[in-house]
Amino acid sequence: MNDDLYRGIEDLGPDLAGAFDVTTLDREFYENPYPVFHALRRHVPVHKMTSGAWFLTRHADLDIAYHDPVLFASDKTVDFRKTMGETSLYEHHTTSLVFNDPPDHTRVRKRLAPAFTPRALRALESRVVEVVDASLDAVAEMASFDLLHDYSMKLPIELIGDMLGVPQEDRPKLSPWAVAILSGLEADLTPEQRDAAARSVDDFKDYLRWLISERERNPLSDDTGEVLSKLVGPDEDGESLTELELLHNCIFLLNAGHETTANTVTNGIDALLRFPDQLERLRADPDLIVPAIEELLRFESSVQLNNRKLTADAEIGGVAMRKDDYIWLCIGAANRDPEQFPDPDTLDIGRERNRHLAFGSGIHACAGMSLGRTEARIALLGFVQRFAEIETSGMALRHPRARFRGFIDYPVTVTA
């Protein structure tokens, strides 16, 4: 592990910033993208890449884009066809609400609301504690284990498994499906990745069809946190989803809440190990966990990139852009913008006025942010309180993906 990663971030200069392209990244970038993000923000904050797409890095510019969903549209029906073809992967990503605009987006988000009410969250919170406690016991027994796979991943799979009412014995299927389908969003998608992702969509759809009919025969009680059966048929206003909308948005719930949450927990523990003074501060004052989670979400955002498309000619920071231009919103860069966050490369778990964009903002702001925060809070605090010594015990390599920031694996040894 490179201990200098977050110190002495240098200016790479205008030439390197100007040559940046999100489709040609290297290991150095995946390990630590922040020198590149700083250089882009400083020299070319509204950067045109060779494909003609724009890459935005300033917090203020992302704020504008998130809050003007008419000009900065989320619909990807034209763009995804280029990489995904007429596959079920394309059907999935163009049907999930995050890649739709009003009025469809508004209707689907409203129909999914029962999954995110405070009541639904309360039903899940006791499960979060239960799953975290069981996972802590299991890894304490192992002493040396993989933080990501043996600990952080367990929680979101169980929680979304509960939301969808997936029987325990079927839960191991969920993670490989989610990883394959989300990898289908990478800018440098290979034909093999596309086909594997499309097969996962087909398998998941078949599985959900079976699960919905199973729930009709054998309903589960409210205290299990199951919401899938509540999403079938019309709501009290008579709004309903088509069968494909229901299936793809349930698949999306797993994809949206799985790696994002697991990576938030692993990224968070990793950042605390790099800033031991902040780890000690949290152990000494556990009430700091609430601002600490916000700071860790800012500092190592597990979703680093979002996309939009211009529906009309526009200007950002004095740069003219054209209708139909494709836009990359770089959350990872915006969350390190010194105009918004004093001393942005320092982790400060008590940071105030932390307007980070880790959950996006505006009409597409993360629908599961309360659940994600609850999971991260309980899993992260539980871990650092349970183990007095936490040491990395091997190479923790970053996953070579620009959109989702996390590790391939993360070996640790702990002592209670």
Ligand code: HEM
């Ligand atoms: C810490 C963990 C999480 C992070 C960092 C995260 C991040 C994000 C971001 C950045 C977006 C905005 C996408 C855009 O504007 O294009 C988003 C949307 C979304 N997230 Fe999350 N998310 C997390 C956890 C979850 C969980 C646990 C769920 C549900 C189980 C979830 C469900 C959703 C949904 C449904 C949307 C789409 C909202 C819409 O388009 O209206 N997320 N998330």
